Amino acid sequence: MKKETLTKNIQILLILLFSVFLKAQSGPDFNILADKAFQKLYQNPDDCITYSLSILNSDQNIEHKIILRNIISQAYAMKGDYLQSVNIASQREEFQEKKNLSYFMQVFGDYNLADQYQNLDLYRQSQKIIFDLLSEDKLVRSDNKIMRILIAKLYQLQALNLGINRNPASALENLKKSDQYIDYHNEENKITSLENKIFRSSYLMQQSKPEEAKKILSGVILSIEKQNDNPFLSALAYENLSRYYFVKGDYNSAINELEKGLSEIENLSYNPLKYRIYASLSKNYLALHNNEKYHQYNKLYVDSRAQIDVSTKEAIRYIVKLVENSQNKSLEFQKQNQSSRFWILASIFLLIIVSLFIYFLALKSKNKDLKKQFEFFEKQKKKEKSIQIQADVPKEDEILNVNKVSKEKEDEILQKLEEWEETDEYLSKNMSLSMLSAQIGVNTKYLSEVINNTKGKNFNGYINELRINHIAHLLKTEPTYLNYKVSYLAEYSGFSSHSAFTTIFKSVTGMSPNVYIQEISKSRTS
Incomplete structure (x- = not known):
């Protein structure tokens, strides 16, 4: 009997020791595993996905899952599978669980979205998210190691957005700030530092400082x-x-x-x-x-x-589609909250009314005036409800004016188009009305209407003219482009075919690309 008791006690002790060991190891172990997964991003994206999924499937911590999904999402982006990247990054836990996420994870979620926008060439949306995040004192003053590398990556991502928008000076300034938050304590810090140096060389090249760029890259x-x-x-x-x-x-x-x-x-x-x-x-x-x-x-x-x-x-x-669904869910959640608050207030109000009613009945024999006051109060309440219902119904002229573009709105859209034209994003073969709408944050119907009314042409005509003007300017100012074949110039400027480029080039400039190149070459030699 004593032997059995001793054996059971030893078993219990071993179980307790093992559980304590697991608790002690769970925190540091995940940081090491996540850092290794991040390192694999730059070694082999397919291995990174397999490795991260194996951890994801065995880890029940919600915040750990979000971090691992982000790494997997980045791996798909580095493979060029942007649809799967967005799909993985958009997977979220239920709202009831998400609302308890730490401040770091809330910032991390916004960083993920900014990163997705950047991958899809939606640079303005990415830039705005990062600007809002970095405006928070609570974030930039953080001493937490994990938070600091996240800040470093935010500044790095902002540098990329600014560099693409041809602002190398601001891009370099953001890379400098990014470096200030790197402490080299793990692989993620070391890799981010190397990335910053490569990006810095690119912006120095834009500033006509090739020797400095070469030294950094070497x-x-x-x-x-x-x-x-x-x-x-x-x-x-x-x-x-x-x-x-x-x-x-x-x-x-x-x-x-x-x-x-x-x-x-x-x-x-x-x-x-x-x-x-x-x-x-x-x-x-x-x-x-x-x-x-x-x-x-x-x-x-x-x-x-x-x-x-x-x-x-x-x-x-x-x-x-995800953004639209998110907005709809947010509105639905607000409606549910409003509805919930309404019924709570209504119940309290009803309880008060019932209490007063009982009280008035008890005093009916002593004071008849109280009953009259109560009835008057009920009538007033019904009247107020009736007025409120009428106020909530939109007037007919308000409904009719919803879809009209005001002069102020038109000016705002034209200003956004003018800023967008300076980014050369119209050279992308992906460019469509819906993509432009997403990039500048304007409803497609309004955007199409403004382009038709102010540019004197439809969306395709507007984009094609921007492309032709751009390539014509390069041929004039950059002698290297005069050596390129027309097929390459067509590809470079975003056209799907050589013939389409030639036709549109002639319609805009009045001459074919070959004749235009000959004229430019003559003017240079004369």
Whole structure:
């Protein structure tokens, strides 16, 4: 009997010790696992997805699940599968559970949305979300290590938005702020630091400081080669370094750097980065008049871009739908809250009325005037309800005016269009009325009406004229473009075919692209 009791006591003790051990390990273990998952993002996106899903399926912590879903979402984005990326990132727990999320997770959720917008070329929406977040003192003053790397990534993402909008000075300033929040205590910090250096070199190149850019990139490549486990960043650094040689006119060296980068990721599914390398290779071979290599890489570029364009369009439609559903749910939740408050107040009010009624009945024999006051009160209450119901019904002229664009609204839309035209986003093959509507935050019906009324043409005519004006300006001001074939110029400016580009170019400029190029070339030699 004593032996059995002793055995049971030992078993209980072992169970207690094991449970204490698990509790002690749960926090640090997840941070280590999540950091490893983040590191795999830059080694192999498919491995990252498999690894992160294995943790996700065994972890019941809601905040852990959200972090892992974000990593998986980023992996799909790096593969160019933007629809799946948005789908994974949009999965959320029930509202009753979400409302108890920490402040960090609330900020993290907004960062995720800004990141998704940035991936889909919706830079203005991304920029606004980040600007609002970084305006909070509570956030930027945080000393928490996890919060600080999130702030670093917010500044980095804002730098990308500003760089795409051709504001390299502000982009560099944001990268500088990002660096201030990096402490190198884990892989995520180290990788973010290397990314910042690569992006910094790109913006220095925009500021006509190629030597500074080259020095930074050479240091990054040396650092990555020592680690020998980061193919994505290695390829990204080589791709950026090739731009230095392209600007210098050393096309062979540019091709050499691009081939190094491609060899790093050739067997990995980093499709958007591959597509950029293919585009740069075709451009350099075209400059060397190597038609065979140009056509080889241009075909790879066109095919990969077509797949990414389809994914981008589907993801944009999906995310617009998600935003609309979110807004509808928010409105429904507000209505439910209002309804709930109404019935609580109504119940309290009814209880008061019943109490008063009973009280009045008890005093009926002593004071008849009280009954008259109560009846008058009831009549007044019904009258107020009737007035309120009438006030809530919209007037006929108000209904008729809902869909009309006011002069103030038209001016606001025109201002947004003017700012948008400076971003060159109209060169994207994905550009559509719904995408432009999403980018500048204007209803498609209003946008179409304003374009038709003020630009004197429909949406397609408006976009095509912007594209032709852009490429015509480049041909005038950038001699390198005079060496490119018309098919490349058509692809570069966002047209689906050589013939469509030629037709529209002639309708806008009055001459074919070849004649225009000849005229520009003559004016340069004369």
